[in-house]
Amino acid sequence: MTTPDDIVRRATTAFNAGRRDEARQLCEDGLIGSPDEPMLSHLLAAVLFASGETEAAQGHIETSLIKRPDNAAARLLAARLARTAGDFDGALSHLDRAIAIAPQREAFVEKARTLDQAGLRRQARQAWKAILDVVPDHLEAAARSGRLAWEDGEIALAEKFLERAAQTEVPASVWFDLGLVRQDLRDHAGAAIAYRKTIELKGDHVEATFNLGVVLQETGLLDEAMRAYAKAYRLRPSSFGQIAMALTSASHGGLWLDEASLRRALES
Numbered sequence: 001m002t003t004p005d006d007i008v009r010r011a012t013t014a015f016n017a018g019r020r021d022e023a024r025q026l027c028e029d030g031l032i033g034s035p036d037e038p039m040l041s042h043l044l045a046a047v048l049f050a051s052g053e054t055e056a057a058q059g060h061i062e063t064s065l066i067k068r069p070d071n072a073a074a075r076l077l078a079a080r081l082a083r084t085a086g087d088f089d090g091a092l093s094h095l096d097r098a099i100a101i102a103p104q105r106e107a108f109v110e111k112a113r114t115l116d117q118a119g120l121r122r123q124a125r126q127a128w129k130a131i132l133d134v135v136p137d138h139l140e141a142a143a144r145s146g147r148l149a150w151e152d153g154e155i156a157l158a159e160k161f162l163e164r165a166a167q168t169e170v171p172a173s174v175w176f177d178l179g180l181v182r183q184d185l186r187d188h189a190g191a192a193i194a195y196r197k198t199i200e201l202k203g204d205h206v207e208a209t210f211n212l213g214v215v216l217q218e219t220g221l222l223d224e225a226m227r228a229y230a231k232a233y234r235l236r237p238s239s240f241g242q243i244a245m246a247l248t249s250a251s252h253g254g255l256w257l258d259e260a261s262l263r264r265a266l267e268s
Helices: 004-016 020-033 038-050 054-067 072-084 088-101 105-117 121-134 139-151 155-165 172-184 188-201 206-218 222-235 237-249 259-267
Strands: none
Touching: 004 020, 004 038, 020 038, 038 054, 038 072, 054 072, 072 088, 072 105, 088 105, 105 121, 105 139, 121 139, 139 155, 139 172, 155 172, 172 188, 172 206, 188 206, 206 222, 206 237, 222 237, 222 259, 237 259
16 A cells, blocks of 8 residues: 555655656555655645745745644745745744744755845845854855945955855856956956956846956956957847946046947947
């Protein structure tokens, strides 16, 4: 006789192997015979969430929590679903309950993300800092702490956080933020390194390409700056006005007789 536990094990194996449709079918079939089994509802919610079906997943995780309200993993999934739906209060409520049941790192990280996404800056900064106090090499916490510090005008502190994050493999966004911080500190050479790394990771990053032109221009490397501006212009022709302003307003700039001649220079 196949038990709900057997179905959960088979569905979990299928899900972990990337066979989502099989996992979903196993859960749905299992719930026909055992409609009150909370683990099947929980697992089906996880499968649906992974497939982007958040509304359906929400209903199944709620069903699971009715039967097992003190399951920390189910609370964590419910929080992620609520955050995805923009219900930050609901997400935080689930997370506080999950942390009270089992204070695990994953729940603290999810809470920091939720506070961050909800725009609760002070609480988010405190939450990310608390994670770094326990896990100093936590890349996401360092990256977000850096970005938030920069947005709050704490430039030197932002650089420390972002340089910590950039010690290992990170997304292009982290290098871009580090470029912004270094540029604000007038470390143009350091900013150029960060922007080049951004472009290496994401070749169509227009803002990094334009900013690279700005910092190269500030260091007197006008030919290299023009190559960066030309690439930014190719990626986004509407950036022409920005480029023209940068070229004519900086201490190391250039003059063109008219708009058409500048466009030709960028297109050559």
